[in-house]
Structures are given as structure tokens and as C-alpha cells.
Amino acid sequence: MDCTAGTCLFPLHRCKTIHLVRHAQGIHNVEGDKNYKAYLNPEYFDAHLTPLGWEQVDNLRKHVHSSGLINKIDLVIASPLMRTLQTAVGVFGGEGYSGDKTDVVPLMVANAGNSFHAAISSLNCPPIVAGELCREHLGVHPCDRRRSVSEYQFLFPAVDFSLIDSDEDVWWKDDVRETKEELAARGLKFMNWLWTRKEKEIAIVTHSGFLFHTLTAFGNDCHPSVKKEISKHFANCELRSMVIVDRSMLGSEESTTNYPGKIPSGLDKPSDAVDEIVEKQGV
Secondary structure, eight states: OOGGGSOOOOOGGGEEEEEEEEOOOBHHHHHHHHOGGGGGOGGGTTOOBOHHHHHHHHHHHHHHHHTTGGGTOOEEEEOSSHHHHHHHHHHHSOSBOOSOSTTOOOSBOTTTTSOOOOOBOOTTSOOEEEOGGGOOSOSSOGGGOOOOHHHHHHHSTTSBOTTOOOSSOOSOOSSOOOOHHHHHHHHHHHHHHGGGSOOSEEEEEEOHHHHHHHHTTSOTTSOHHHHHHHHSOOOTTOEEEEEEEOSSOOOOOOOSSOOOOOSSOOOOOOTTHHHHHHHHHTO
16 A cells, blocks of 8 residues: 555654744735835845734744644754744744843844844753755845854854855855746755754744745645645745655664564464465465
8 A cells, every 4th residue: 555545654763743934024025015026125135024023923932832842842943044043033942031141142132133122042942053955045036145154143142053154145146046946956955954863853944935845846646635735835934744754764763662572582473374374275
């Protein structure tokens, strides 16, 4: 039986749970909704969240805590742009940063990205890592161009930027737009890269275009309704939980819950083995 027949079965250690999040409302979303040409405006370079966007962050944060999801997440991966970093630390970060504990580095300093938001603590929260592979559609649109890593490190001191090779943004080009096919290929590369991580439950804070073109490549062997659940466009600050499966041995982890049995060893011929003997002997 294969998956097209309905239910699928996979070893647990070949699966990861991912919680996909589109960033909250950014200033470019507001202006772009009025006029698409606003996305070409340099004024919206590395767009930050709007006040409404921060409200969306607060509401998702409440959901993540009330549902108990915050206690399950091993790692948060965020696209290295202002709006995704703000969303990631706002939703998954610690409580407000008081500064009383001088040895605790904040996830975000106060007013980062013109947010008028208090600093956010790095206490009692999953690690947050920035990664280039889950960035938005690259090129031409200034809102999708990132700042230097050194600038982000000042604004988000406890976020890990070690996965990013270049301080300056060498991926974004002002005259070349990444094709949809290239974006989808980058998304698949990101999904495969997740198998290099030991974490089993990962939140990913990224962008509408990245999510849509990446997820469209999945679910083709599912019922059309399931395919739609996977690939439909994300709203601002929407979260969807999914499971990815390693069918091709991309990962190398062994199960932590399987048990070999036969300890201590003993005779254990199964009763249905008799059926096989009867069939062979023609009894």
C-alpha cells in the first residue's frame, strides 16, 4: 500500500514537526495593498512591522503559549529581515526585558526597527537562528533586501547569525528578480537542509512568497483538499503546523523511542509462522 491509498506510515525518527509562520503586517504590506508599485519604493527597504503588526504578534504569542506549543519547540529559524526577526522574537521570545540581570543578553533591544517596542528577553525561550535560505523572493523589491549582519546583531543581540556567511547582502540584486522556479528550488533546499539539524520540532518565521512557492511543490499525491491546506497563501502572522518526512535517508538520526526487544533473549517463533510452513509443505 502506498500513500495514494489514504493513510501513510513512516518511522517516527524519519519525521520532523515544523511550525510555519508568515511575518506580521509590515509597512510595505499596507502600501503595497494600495498600489503594487510601492514594493519598488526604496523607502520600504527592509520593511519593519506596523503597530497593527505588533498586535498580530502579541495575539499569536498568546496562542503559542495557551496551546502549550512554546514548550514543544526546540528551535526557531527566522529569515534575516527586520519584519521576520521582529515577529520571531515577539512570538517566541522571553518576557519583557528588565535589564535587572546584567548577564542576560536581550533578544531585541528597545525600539529596534522603529518599533517603539520594549526590549525582549532571551530567558526561557527556544534558541532563535537566522538563515538566508528562507528569505523572501529575491531581487528588485527594496523591502526584501536585508541590512548588514553587524547591524542586526546590534538590534537582536541574542539571535544567532552564525549561519550567514556575508555581512552585507550579496543575494539581493537591484536589477534581477529571482524566478519562481529558483525560489521553489531554494525552498526545497531549505527543507532538505532541515534534516541536518538535530531538533525535532522547529518553528520557521518567513514570508508569503517563500511559503507559497515552496509548499506548492508538496502534496501532489494527496487529496485536493489536503493539497490546498498545504499550499494556500498565508495571512500575516498565520501559523500552520506540518510534518515533513525523510523518505530518502537525508537524515542520519536513530530512533530514541524504538526498543529492540528480546532482552533477555529467548525463543520467540510467532504463531503465524505456522501458516507459512503449511503453505510451503502444502499440508
